[in-house]
Amino acid sequence: MSNFVKDADWLDWHPSPSKPNYTLPAGAVDAHCHVFGPGAQFPFAPERKYTPCDASKDQLWALRDYLGFSRNVIVQATCHGADNRALVDALNHSSGMARGVATVKESVSDAELEALHQAGVRGVRFNFVKRLVDALPFDALTRIADRIKELNWHIVIYFEGQELPELYDFFTSLPTTVVVDHMGRPDVSKPVDGPEFKLFLQLMRDNEHFWSKVSCPERISLAGPTQHYQDVIPFARTVVEQFPDRVLWGTDWPHPNMKTHMPDDGQLVDMIPLFAPTVELQRKLLIDNPMRLYWS
Numbered sequence: 001m002s003n004f005v006k007d008a009d010w011l012d013w014h015p016s017p018s019k020p021n022y023t024l025p026a027g028a029v030d031a032h033c034h035v036f037g038p039g040a041q042f043p044f045a046p047e048r049k050y051t052p053c054d055a056s057k058d059q060l061w062a063l064r065d066y067l068g069f070s071r072n073v074i075v076q077a078t079c080h081g082a083d084n085r086a087l088v089d090a091l092n093h094s095s096g097m098a099r100g101v102a103t104v105k106e107s108v109s110d111a112e113l114e115a116l117h118q119a120g121v122r123g124v125r126f127n128f129v130k131r132l133v134d135a136l137p138f139d140a141l142t143r144i145a146d147r148i149k150e151l152n153w154h155i156v157i158y159f160e161g162q163e164l165p166e167l168y169d170f171f172t173s174l175p176t177t178v179v180v181d182h183m184g185r186p187d188v189s190k191p192v193d194g195p196e197f198k199l200f201l202q203l204m205r206d207n208e209h210f211w212s213k214v215s216c217p218e219r220i221s222l223a224g225p226t227q228h229y230q231d232v233i234p235f236a237r238t239v240v241e242q243f244p245d246r247v248l249w250g251t252d253w254p255h256p257n258m259k260t261h262m263p264d265d266g267q268l269v270d271m272i273p274l275f276a277p278t279v280e281l282q283r284k285l286l287i288d289n290p291m292r293l294y295w296s
């Protein structure tokens with residue numbers, strides 16, 4: 001039993017996702033997913049802005065095997081704050097098949113960073129989504145960035161499309177590889193060749209150390225699941241085709257804070273060949289790129 005009561009409007013992860021029609025290549029990596037608790041074992045952070053259902057490592061491994069993935073990259077979510085114990089526990093029980101992206105405070109010690117590295121952490125996440133977190137000031141983030149650079153880690157950034165103009169200069173000042181979550185959450189009611197998405201493509205083009213996850217059609221789409229999230233396809237496909245060596249894909253399981261519906265993870269996998277239409281692009285997206293960033 002969890003000691004926590006999930007939010008009243010919380011949607012639990014899909015209990016019986018469909019089997020994808022698309023067969024993942026052997027060795028495919030789900031490069032964006034989370035573990036939540038279980039709250040009774042790994043308490044959610046007092047400063048959290050939402051309380052989720054439990055989503056344990058064993059439930060994540062079951063989904064991995066069911067969909068046909070080999071590996072996971074587990075990203076620390078804000079409901080656990082900078083307490084990375086659930087993440088580290090999952091990594092330590094993954095037989096080396098999972099890597100992690102942690103959240104740290106400036107007060108983190110060198111020994112703690114080293115322990116995270118030993119567990120399989122290879123990056124930190126800077127989250128700028130206001131409904132999720134009170135972001136640290138830029139100077140504090142810069143000091144964290146300078147420290148994790150020494151470990152050869154990267155920085156994952158999470159923001160919403162409309163915030164990019166004001167965050168752009170800070171992002172490009174970061175000293176490590178930078179991975180953008182969910183293509184910077186574009187507004188897909190705007191044209192793919194319009195000024196908003198052009199700014200994101202410019203960020204990627206002018207900064208060769210920037211990568212992007214082509215993930216979360218279920219969050220970005222206005223068309224929704226019955227329309228197979230088709231309004232997201234031109235955006236994801238543009239990113240994959242322009243930057244084939246700097247893209248990652250992930251389920252985003254257990255899909256925190258979805259309010260309109262809970263996606264079918266099998267249906268999400270079936271979007272991969274629409275985002276990456278050739279076998280070579282799929283291999284880069286699902287294997288070569290995540291292996292280079294997380295396992296080399």
Ligand SMILES: O=C(O)/C=C(\CC(=O)C(=O)O)C(=O)O
Pocket residue numbers: 034076077078079127132158181252255256257258
């Ligand atoms: O899973 C995601 O990518 C998105 C989240 C949650 C999150 O990232 C967090 O809590 O850190 C969201 O938009 O609610």
